[in-house]
Amino acid sequence: MEELEKVKEQIKKFVVECNDKKSLELLDLLATGKMLRSKLILKITGVNEESIKLCAVIEMIHASSLLHDDVIDEADTRRGKASINALFDNKTAIMFGDVLYSKAFTELSQMDKEIAYTVANAVTLLSIGEMLDVDLTQSFNTSYEKYLDMIYKKTASLIEASAKAAAILSKKEKSKYALYGKNLGLAFQMIDDILDITQDSETLGKPAMLDFVEGKVTIPYLLLHERVEDKTKLESLYKKSLSLEESNWIKEQMIQTKALEDSIKLAKELGLEAIDAVKDENNESLVQIMYAMINREF
Ligand code: FPP
Ligand code: MG
Numbered sequence: 001m002e003e004l005e006k007v008k009e010q011i012k013k014f015v016v017e018c019n020d021k022k023s024l025e026l027l028d029l030l031a032t033g034k035m036l037r038s039k040l041i042l043k044i045t046g047v048n049e050e051s052i053k054l055c056a057v058i059e060m061i062h063a064s065s066l067l068h069d070d071v072i073d074e075a076d077t078r079r080g081k082a083s084i085n086a087l088f089d090n091k092t093a094i095m096f097g098d099v100l101y102s103k104a105f106t107e108l109s110q111m112d113k114e115i116a117y118t119v120a121n122a123v124t125l126l127s128i129g130e131m132l133d134v135d136l137t138q139s140f141n142t143s144y145e146k147y148l149d150m151i152y153k154k155t156a157s158l159i160e161a162s163a164k165a166a167a168i169l170s171k172k173e174k175s176k177y178a179l180y181g182k183n184l185g186l187a188f189q190m191i192d193d194i195l196d197i198t199q200d201s202e203t204l205g206k207p208a209m210l211d212f213v214e215g216k217v218t219i220p221y222l223l224l225h226e227r228v229e230d231k232t233k234l235e236s237l238y239k240k241s242l243s244l245e246e247s248n249w250i251k252e253q254m255i256q257t258k259a260l261e262d263s264i265k266l267a268k269e270l271g272l273e274a275i276d277a278v279k280d281e282n283n284e285s286l287v288q289i290m291y292a293m294i295n296r297e298f
Pocket of ligand 2: 070
């Protein structure tokens, strides 16, 4: 996709402007990922200088948040590649995250005021979302409301802001696109949580079935906990490195109780609500983005 190449070029230009050789070297080591936020923005605005810059700013903020997240999660893989904290150390990952983050904000400060406010506010939410995520791993969370609030802040807020900022840029109806973005983000995180259970580590580019081991009670586990007969057994496996037998037991119970099936249903419902919000906007690509996201395998 040629327009995504333009976004990558713009990111590189911004980092070149930072005048630091080490930062450029580190940028080359980052795996690019799906660039969902850029795809979304460009489908709303079309390709122009301003929209490419907006994409670059959002991708840099997203990349910096992942650099920090991999330190917080002690993750040594990211998007199938070694993470920066694994390749170097925590300090390097945090500092390079700070470079990308502050350069993105420097550029954001030169943009339309409402766009700058929308994106900056989302970054506060995402930082709080990360704190909530870490907090929720202290003990077995059984509250769907807490889970939903956390994934909204951690993941959906920046996607919502991307869609809203794109609508502001192209003078479209903000609220419709914001709702679409929010639900795309919520569904995205739910699908992520489902793939953690259904896919193998090769496909995921990171270890499989890691969420529960790390203390994350994601949507399929929440539903499973509500429905499973042997709750004590499920609770005893929480935050434990699982044997093959144990992870197979969890998967079987997820199928039997329809916890997996209903998690997928929930994500799809959010997707349909999003599609409905933009149905009069004459933008078939938004429907495609949603279906591709829901039906993705990694
Ligand atoms: C990935 O979640 C993490 C996020 C989407 C947000 C991380 C946010 C921060 C670290 C705070 C903001 C910081 C800056 C510099 C803007 P995950 O761990 O559930 O997913 P993963 O499996 O992809 O790691
Ligand atoms: Mg993580």
